[in-house]
Amino acid sequence: MAHYIDGYIIPIKKKNLKAYKKMAVLGCKLWTEHGALDYYECVGDELNLKWGIPFAKLCGLKSDETVIFAFIKYKSKAHRNKVNKLVHSDPRMNMQDMKMPFDMKRFSSAGFKSIVNM
16 A cells, blocks of 8 residues: 655754654644654764765754654545644644744655555
């Protein structure tokens, strides 16, 4: 069964990881409550591997930064759209007063059709 994935790459200052994790825990709760199949928030550990373009270079990371690699798994694109509509209308998602712990101008996201999965 093919799934649909929302993926995120987020450069972030290391000092802001605690604040980001707090936000990510709420995100996990909201997306899974509203039907997402899986939810992952991962922080960079080995960012300068010897093959391909290292994430650190790709993201233009400074010495005081790391990167968040996050993804959410859905049954299909239609399921993703339904879940995201529920999440974004959930009152707990009100982030008007929340200061983002990362620079939104460097935040990247995309939707992906899976071609291989378990």
